[in-house]
């Protein structure tokens with residue numbers, strides 16, 4: 460359903476993403492790992508069309524999304540909602556309005572200007588917040604919430620778009636281990652219950668092993684590993700991170716392993 464073919468991005472002389480290819484047959488929970496500068500963010504931004512690829516093709520259900528323009532491009536951006544490390548909420552705006560921002564693509568400029576939302580959208584926003592366990596925060600300003608709560612608001616905003624894919628760029632990098640677990644559990648649940656594909660850039664190995672069905676390792680813009688969490692041994696990780704024998708997994712750990720393990724889907728075959 461998602462085919463990435465030889466996707467390359469150059470920034471001047473820097474090749475940030477170098478001939479990346481992989482295929483996803485059905486919605487999975489995919490983690491992308493690699494050291495800082497490996498090209499993870501640039502890759503996700505190309506999928507969402509925030510950054511244009513230099514060459515290559517990304518096909519979703521047979522359609523090349525890199526060729527979309529205008530309204531079709533905006534529709535695709537709704538279809539693959541993005542979540543960022545810094546949440547990207549409007550801090551002084553209340554939580555529900557932040558979530559309703561997820562409908563911006565399909566509302567008129569006038570309705571947006573006057574902050575007019577249909578009652579059914581408001582009810583849906585509150586239902587989504589309730590599903591994420593933060594409905595009681597709905598009237599508060601976003602800036603009054605904890606980091607973990609703000610990231611759940613960002614997930615709620617993404618769900619307002621009813622996306623087929625959720626692209627999460629380091630969604631827990633700013634969170635403490637407890638909040639990180641709440642956010643990752645929420646993403647995993649959304650994947651399992653709704654059948655949405657999740658592609659998440661993760662900076663820690665333990666999170667990738669714990670939540671993903673498939674892990675892609677990037678190094679210097681290239682895919683150097685593509686396999687199951689079980690295949691992601693310390694030796695493989697050392698290769699991905701370009702580290703020597705002194706490589707310590709603890710250096711890429713969020714301490715999630717010490718928290719309770721959720722029931723990860725049994726299917727470990729490649730997606």
Ligand SMILES: Nc1ncnc2c1ncn2[C@@H]1O[C@H](COP(=O)(O)OP(=O)(O)OP(=O)(O)O)[C@@H](O)[C@H]1O
Nearest residue numbers: 470473474475493494495496497498499500501502
């Ligand atoms: N807008 C840009 N202009 C120039 N170079 C860029 C730009 N964006 C990214 N790069 C370069 O592309 C390479 C890949 O960066 P990218 O942010 O995709 O890596 P990353 O794996 O996501 O790292 P991090 O985890 O630190 O965000 C780096 O060398 C970076 O400096």
